Amino acid sequence: MSDEPVGQVPASASKEPRDGLDALTEEVLPALIARLRASRLGELEVRTDGWRIRLRRDGTATLPRSASGSPAADGAGDPVDLIGSVARAPAVGYFMPLPDLVVGHSVQLGDLLGSIDVLGIVQDVTAPSDGIISRVLAEDGQAVEYGQPLAGIDPLEAEFEADDTATGSEAEVVDR
Amino acid sequence: MIERVLIANRGEIAVRILRACRSMGIEAVVAHSEADTESRAVRMADESICIGPAESARSYLSAAAVISAALVSGCDAIHPGYGFLSEDGGFAEMTRAHDLTFIGPSPEVLERFASKAGTRELVAAQGLPVVPGSVGMLRDDAHALAEAERVGYPLLIKPSAGGGGKGMRMARTPRELQQALTVCRSEARAAFGDDSLYLEKWLEQTRHVEVQVLIDKYGQGVHIGERDCSVQRRHQKLVEESPSPAIDDATRVELAEAAIRVAVAAGYQNVGTLEFLVDGEGRYFFIEINARIQVEHPVTEMLSGIDIVAEQIRLAAGEKLGYGQEAVRLRGHAIEFRINAEDVKADFQPQAGLVEHYVPPGGAGIRMETHLYSGYDVPPYYDSLLGKLIIWAPDREAAMARSRVALRELLVEGIETNIPFHRAILEDETFLSGGFDTNLLDRKGAAAFLSAVPTDEQA
Numbered sequence: 072m073s074d075e076p077v078g079q080v081p082a083s084a085s086k087e088p089r090d091g092l093d094a095l096t097e098e099v100l101p102a103l104i105a106r107l108r109a110s111r112l113g114e115l116e117v118r119t120d121g122w123r124i125r126l127r128r129d130g131t132a133t134l135p136r137s138a139s140g141s142p143a144a145d146g147a148g149d150p151v152d153l154i155g156s157v158a159r160a161p162a163v164g165y166f167m168p169l170p171d172l173v174v175g176h177s178v179q180l181g182d183l184l185g186s187i188d189v190l191g192i193v194q195d196v197t198a199p200s201d202g203i204i205s206r207v208l209a210e211d212g213q214a215v216e217y218g219q220p221l222a223g224i225d226p227l228e229a230e231f232e233a234d235d236t237a238t239g240s241e242a243e244v245v246d247r
Numbered sequence: 248m249i250e251r252v253l254i255a256n257r258g259e260i261a262v263r264i265l266r267a268c269r270s271m272g273i274e275a276v277v278a279h280s281e282a283d284t285e286s287r288a289v290r291m292a293d294e295s296i297c298i299g300p301a302e303s304a305r306s307y308l309s310a311a312a313v314i315s316a317a318l319v320s321g322c323d324a325i326h327p328g329y330g331f332l333s334e335d336g337g338f339a340e341m342t343r344a345h346d347l348t349f350i351g352p353s354p355e356v357l358e359r360f361a362s363k364a365g366t367r368e369l370v371a372a373q374g375l376p377v378v379p380g381s382v383g384m385l386r387d388d389a390h391a392l393a394e395a396e397r398v399g400y401p402l403l404i405k406p407s408a409g410g411g412g413k414g415m416r417m418a419r420t421p422r423e424l425q426q427a428l429t430v431c432r433s434e435a436r437a438a439f440g441d442d443s444l445y446l447e448k449w450l451e452q453t454r455h456v457e458v459q460v461l462i463d464k465y466g467q468g469v470h471i472g473e474r475d476c477s478v479q480r481r482h483q484k485l486v487e488e489s490p491s492p493a494i495d496d497a498t499r500v501e502l503a504e505a506a507i508r509v510a511v512a513a514g515y516q517n518v519g520t521l522e523f524l525v526d527g528e529g530r531y532f533f534i535e536i537n538a539r540i541q542v543e544h545p546v547t548e549m550l551s552g553i554d555i556v557a558e559q560i561r562l563a564a565g566e567k568l569g570y571g572q573e574a575v576r577l578r579g580h581a582i583e584f585r586i587n588a589e590d591v592k593a594d595f596q597p598q599a600g601l602v603e604h605y606v607p608p609g610g611a612g613i614r615m616e617t618h619l620y621s622g623y624d625v626p627p628y629y630d631s632l633l634g635k636l637i638i639w640a641p642d643r644e645a646a647m648a649r650s651r652v653a654l655r656e657l658l659v660e661g662i663e664t665n666i667p668f669h670r671a672i673l674e675d676e677t678f679l680s681g682g683f684d685t686n687l688l689d690r691k692g693a694a695a696f697l698s699a700v701p702t703d704e705q706a
Contacts, residue, residue: 163298163316189315190345214319216297217312218281 099124101175104203104225156200158222160215164189166196168211172222176204184222187215202226249324249348249564253278253296253317254288256328257307259618259634260540261288264326267556276320278313280306282626287618296320301628307331308440310338314345324348324563330630333539334408336361350563352517352538353464359514363407363535364445370521370533373509378524378532381446388428394446395424401449404428406435406442412482413438417449447534452684453524454493455479456531458506459547461558462516463568470507471547471555472577473499478672480595480688485665486672487543488582489550491525492643492681498529507572510536518544518559542585542635545616549581549639580646581639584654586617587631590663591697599627603661608653612639612646615657625662633664643681647673671696 103126160166168185178184178198186193206223209215251274254264261277265288268275277292282301289295298316299306306312308331317325325342327333327350336357339349351357360366364383371377381394384407395402395418404427406414414435416427428444436442454477462468475491476484490499506521520537544555553575562568588598602623607615617634625633636653640646654670675696677683688696 163296163312164319190311190318192311216316216319217299217306218297 101203104175104205155202155205155223155225157220158184158196158199158224160187160209160217160219160221161196162187162189162194163217164194164215166209166211166213166215166221167193168196168207168209168221172204172207174204174207178202178204178224196221198224200224200226249273249350249560251276251320251322252324252326252350252560253313253320253322254292254326254328255298255307255313255316256326256331256333257283257286257288257618257629258632259616260328260542261286262291262618263616264328264556265291267554267560268326270554271557271560273560276316276322278307278316280628282628285624287620287623290620294320301626303331303628310335310341313338314341314347317342317347318345322347324350324560326350326560327539329539329542334361334537348563350560352515352519356514356516357538360536360538361408362443363405363409366536367533369513370509370536373512375505375509375533376531378450378534379448384443384445385428388425391424391428391444391446392421395421398446398448400424403447403449404431404444405447406431406439407445408439408441408443409435412479412484414444415482450524450526450532452686453526454491454683455484455522455685456491456494456502456525457520457522457537457541458503459541459544459555460507460510460515460519460521461553461555461562461568462507462511462519463562464516464565465567466511467568467571468507468511468515469568469570469572469575470503471551471553471575473503474543474546476543477683477685478678478687479685480693484543485585485688486582486669487546488580488643488646489546490577490580494525494529498525498531502531505531509533517562518555542632543583545614545635545637546581546583549612549614549637550577550579551575552578579639579641580643581637582643582646582650583638584636584650584669585632585665586634586636586657586659586669587665588625588633588662589631589665591665591668591693592663595665595693597627597631598662598664599625600662601625602659604658605660606656606658608636608656610649610652612649613637613653614639619659633659636669647679667697668693671698 164187167188169183172184179201180198182198183195184198185196187196202224204222205225209221252268253276254261255278265275275292277288277295278298279286279289279295280299280301281297283289296316298312299309310332325347332338334357336354339357340354342349343354367377379398385391401417401419404416404418414431416431418424418427431444432442454475456473456475458473459471460468472489473491474487474489476487478486510521518540520541522534523531524534525531540556540559548555589595590598602619602625605619605621614637615634619633636657638646638650638653640649651673654666657666672678677687
């Protein structure tokens with residue numbers, strides 16, 4: 072699992088509108104989220120194969136709390152940036168993520184993301200909000216402290232609309 | 248051998264343990280709650296680990312959180328400090344089950360001395376006089392009233408699991424007893440997770456004198472003299488000193504020797520304190536054993552030069568004490584003032600908030616044990632203890648003179664503290680004469696003391 076931004080935005084070549092939507096949500100969207108996160112842009116729009124996707128940061132998202140004092144955060148500062156919500160360790164122990172805790176996976180408030188093993192008893196790690204996993208901050212089996220950030224969740228607004236004017240097959244990033 | 252210790256406590260004692268570990272070449276990891284991420288111990292530590300939210304029950308009092316933290320941070324021992332899990336036999340047992348060393352008595356020793364009522368029977372069997380009291384735990388109100396009739400009023404209701412004066416009440420009549428039982432039960436349950444209570448006869452005009460002992464796992468032990476903790480407010484110790492000004496040298500030696508003999512015979516191990524009440528005739532009555540490092544341990548360190556926390560770690564690791572009573576030399580007089588975040592003008596209400604400015608005192612024989620720093624935000628969730636000012640001098644009078652100087656220098660700005668109270672008590676004739684009992688403050692009243700604060704108090 073990586074929280075590194077994806078360098079290339081893959082373009083969908085599908086002709087079928089339905090397949091095109093699937094390809095968008097499964098391939099294009101995660102990559103776009105990563106690119107948006109890596110950038111300083113507030114909004115990002117892509118046109119491809121008759122679809123236009125616009126991603127916008129949610130400026131009203133709550134700021135994550137400081138995680139100072141944590142072994143992971145010491146010296147390097149808080150690894151979580153200022154947008155989105157953060158799933159945190161509910162206890163001190165070993166982190167065991169679920170297999171689908173990967174960047175780009177869409178989650179809803181309360182969804183199980185993994186667990187913390189505390190002396191053999193597991194405590195659930197759940198999504199604190201709806202959104203898309205933007206970062207995974209701890210590895211499988213890693214020792215984590217109480218409150219340690221485990222995953223970032225972007226409350227992105229994704230707008231899908233058919234775009235009759237878009238004809239090119241190359242993705243185009245528009246800075247607004 | 249212990250190589251890496253998890254410090255499962257907060258405040259000044261976490262700082263004290265961290266220093267002891269460092270002086271012994273032992274690594275330390277400071278466990279802390281979310282409310283203590285900016286604590287001095289966390290800032291000083293090479294490593295720290297958050298174990299839970301501010302609420303003690305889910306952090307400092309959570310055995311699972313503390314042990315899990317020790318395991319994931321690679322520690323081989325846990326120092327529980329005082330309060331919290333320090334005298335919890337179940338926690339000590341769980342610590343051992345995870346191949347960690349509990350820095351304190353073994354689980355068996357803690358279990359044996361866990362019940363204060365049981366401990367009374369154990370030491371009485373060794374010939375130590377105990378304060379008359381109820382036999383066993385109080386089952387219910389009816390049992391309490393019956394036992395009270397047998398022992399006689401006035402009485403002290405005490406939690407069996409307790410310490411620090413929490414859950415303790417005095418009752419002069421059956422009516423007072425019934426009212427107090429409910430309060431004591433809920434206080435004891437909140438503070439110690441155990442609401443068993445017992446009764447002790449209230450002895451008028453007594454002093455609180457305790458003996459510090461060090462005993463290794465092989466039954467070799469020494470005492471390090473006594474401490475007089477008679478300056479109390481509502482059963483909370485405020486000032487402690489050694490030697491006790493109330494007992495003569497013959498009684499002093501007899502008390503300390505009886506304490507170490509009985510503690511060894513009863514199977515006690517590690518550091519501990521035997522508490523006694525001493526009456527006007529110098530007769531002493533055992534009350535309880537504190538199976539932990541105590542807040543006031545520096546008083547004894549100043550007289551003996553022994554690092555009690557380091558000795559505690561060494562003994563928990565299974566080392567031999569390595570010296571006998573003749574090697575323990577006590578010199579001079581030491582006195583400790585507990586500096587609390589309390590508003591003395593508002594019935595000692597606990598205070599919290601930003602310490603804008605902190606300046607410790609200095610000079611010959613002056614020691615400050617604290618977690619304070621300028622800019623520290625005192626969280627509202629815990630004990631009000633901010634630190635301890637400990638003074639050593641060749642004799643009591645010189646110690647009082649140094650204390651006045653140090654208490655004028657000590658500056659804590661931004662929140663109210665009980666420093667004015669300590670300055671006042673140093674002007675009190677009864678205190679200075681040494682002829683006071685545990686009721687000194689409650690009888691005279693805080694206001695009367697405070698009115699005696701010298702007016703030229705600007706440092």
